[in-house]
Amino acid sequence: MQHDVVIVGGSYSGIAAALQLARARKDVVVVDAGQRRNRFAKASHGFLGQDGQAPGAIADQARAQLLAYPTVTWVEGKAVAAMAKDGQFCVTLENGEERTAQRLLLATGVVDNLPDVPGLQERWGRGVYQCPYCDGYELDQGHLGVLATNGFWYHQAMLIPEWGRTTLFTNGIGHPDAEQRAALARRGVTIEEATVSGIDGEGVTVHLQDGRSIALAGLFLVPWTSFASPLADQLGCVLEDGPMGPFIQTDVRKATSVPGVFACGDAARAAGSVSLAVGDGAMAGTAVHQSLVFG
Known part of the structure; x- marks a missing residue:
């Protein structure tokens, strides 16, 4: 199916990015495997307006607010492959379904290796x-x-x-x-x-x-981290070595080294939190939209 933007990852940064795009009336699909990094925590602290709330409750509320916008589609599933194809980006899900868009945003997160x-x-x-x-x-x-x-x-x-x-x-x-x-x-x-x-x-x-x-x-403790998804490697995005593990290199507007591919959240930071993930997502969403307008 054809969209303006495919966002891979439906946690805090992915939802924040999708919200900006939805408000610009763009056709957005969020592909989410349902594995938030902080799913093991009882409560999330330090996030303005949500201090002490259960992480799942914050994510569920954000998702419900996002899905009130008619141009957003939410797909539950794991994205296993991504490639540039005829000036577009094609994302393949584990069940074989394909989603295609002009822009691709990776909000795929990381895995903590204890x-x-x-x-x-x-x-x-x-x-x-x-x-x-x-x-x-x-x-x-x-x-x-x-x-x-x-x-x-x-x-x-x-x-x-x-x-x-x-x-x-x-x-x-x-x-x-x-x-x-x-x-x-x-x-x-x-x-x-x-x-x-x-x-x-x-x-x-x-x-x-x-x-x-x-x-x-x-x-x-500080765990070693690894990417929760292989997509950045598949696309050839430049990576950086951080103190806890590799992360996707982006510019200040969250664009990766691959034209048309953006990244935000923990996969694109040396270290992160819910607040930083949401801020990253908001920046990435507006940058993706403006790239569609100005090229």
């Missing part, structure tokens, strides 16, 4: 967190932990004491030098170098291989 620590995955978003701005306040200045996972561990360990007394679990990955140790000590961070063997309990209890256990109000 360390292989027993009990960690089950508590992601519910005791184990990434973003202190999103989840730190509710931990009520309790004892917090930082689990080293990649090169971002030092930044996070220095930051988390704003929200509570902090223990850094180096877990064989973080290796603070003398200068870093001194800086962490000034921030009141305790360094724990025993290997983590597992996590369980309310809040979280971190179990160490030497037999000790440390109860925490919450544990923070």
Whole structure:
């Protein structure tokens, strides 16, 4: 089917982009696989006007408001391929259906790849967190932990004491030098170098291989991320390496290196949040519309 714009991804950035295009009366189809990145969290914080609301409720309300516009079509399904074809972009869904448009917007998001620590995955978003701005306040200045996972561990360990007394679990990955140790000590961070063997309990209890256990109000880590969709690679979009994983390179108007292809949200940022995703989407939606007018 033919449209003005195909948006792949129906989470916060994709809906925000579609809303701008709908208000410009463009024929837009949103293809959504239904896998919001923050689906594991009980509540979303820091998003103006929606602080503390359930992430799914925010997304459902936004989708209902979007679908009130008659030029918007919502397709539930996974986009598995995209290609330029006769000056258009053709997106193929897993069921073989094709959608074609003059412009393509990737709001495909990323996947958080967690360390292989027993009990960690089950508590992601519910005791184990990434973003202190999103989840730190509710931990009520309790004892917090930082689990080293990649090169971002030092930044996070220095930051988390704003929200509570902090223990850094180096877990064989973080290796603070003398200068870093001194800086962490000034921030009141305790360094724990025993290997983590597992996590369980309310809040979280971190179990160490030497037999000790440390109860925490919450544990923070920075996961490695990977693209939730192969489309950017298929289209040949230029990528950048970020501190947590690759992301799609865009200009200030969210255009990728491939003419006619735009990207927004977590797949097109080094790091993100709901607020940033919505802002990205609004920028991308207006930019896509203006590209249709001015070329």
